Amino acid sequence: MDSEGGCYNCMKYLLFVFNLLFWLSGAALLGVGIWVIVAQQSFITLVGDNPLFITGAYILIGVGAFVFFVGFLGCCGAIKESKCMLILFFILLLLIFAAEIVAAVLAFMFRAKTEQVLSDMMNKTLQEDYKGPKAQDPTSAAWNYVQIIFGCCGTTGYKDWLTSDWVQNQGQGTRMDFPSSCCTRDKLSLDNLPKNQTACYANPDDPMFMNSGGCFEKMKSEFQQKILIIAIVGIAIAAVMILGMVFSICMVRNMEENTRM
Known part of the structure; x- marks a missing residue:
């Protein structure tokens, strides 16, 4: 009996610790989202008045609030040994887990379509929104940064x-066929000048002075190299969530058995 009581208490406090971490992660997401919204005027000078940026902040707030609530519910359910709270916690955690599975399946199924959409979006901003190598608007700055960092054009x-x-739209006397950020640099830094800008424009097919390859494929390759890490993190989170569900349902069953006794 003492052994069973010890296991029960161990499970109870493990569930509490799990939910405390879950609650803190939700609080962090919520805090970042609120901070971004409150300080958005100062962010506009850095990233521009981009609706995607503000939408992302509201998504952070929504996800953070939900995770915060679920974590708080689990903590209270574990400490107070509330059957109702633990069952609700189990259901919400199961919904989050199911949503992650659906998101992963959809991402795999629509991977090719997503890649095409991203490629089209990149080309659209390049064709219509780029203002020049020295422009400070978000689109121009992003293109210059990506081309230098990834060594692409x-x-x-x-x-x-x-x-x-x-x-x-350039004047004939000052025409540049591509931004100087396409030219190779000695170091991957926005402050460095091109190795040889004259040679870069004179012979854009020479990889010694010109970044070879498009940015979409370079960024896609970089992401694919990190996909294993992303998958491991995703599996770890899923495993922790499964443990949380197992602990909560075991506590509920134990409470029911104690009630019958």
Whole structure:
């Protein structure tokens, strides 16, 4: 009997610790989202008045609030040994787990379509929204940054720039066929000048002075290299959630047996 009581108490406090961590993660997401919304005026100067940015902040608040509530519910249910709270906690955790599975399946099923949408979006911003190598708007700054960091040029290659609004609207005397951020650099830093900008523009097919390859494939390759880490983290989170569900249902069953006795 003492052994059973010890196991029960161990399970109770493990469930409490699990939910405390879950609650803290929700609080962190909630805090970041609220901070972004409150301080959005200062962010506009950095990233621009982008609706996706603000929408992302509200999504953070929503997800954080939900996780915060679920974690709090689990903590209270474990400490107070509330059957009702633990059952509700189990149901909510099961819904989150199911949503993660559905999201993973949909991401796999629509992977090709998603890649095409992302490629089209990149090409659209390149063609219509880019303002120049020294422009400070979010789109131009992002393109310059990505091309330098990933050592790439354009969505599929430097020829993408030839039909862009930025190139077409330049004066004949100052025409540049692609941004200087396409040129190779000694170090991957926005502060560094190109190795040889003259040679870069004179022979854009020379990989010594020109970033070869499009940015979409370079970014896709970088993501694929990290996909194993992402998968491991996802599996670890799923395993922790399964443990949380197992602990909660075991506590409920134990309480029911004690009530019958």
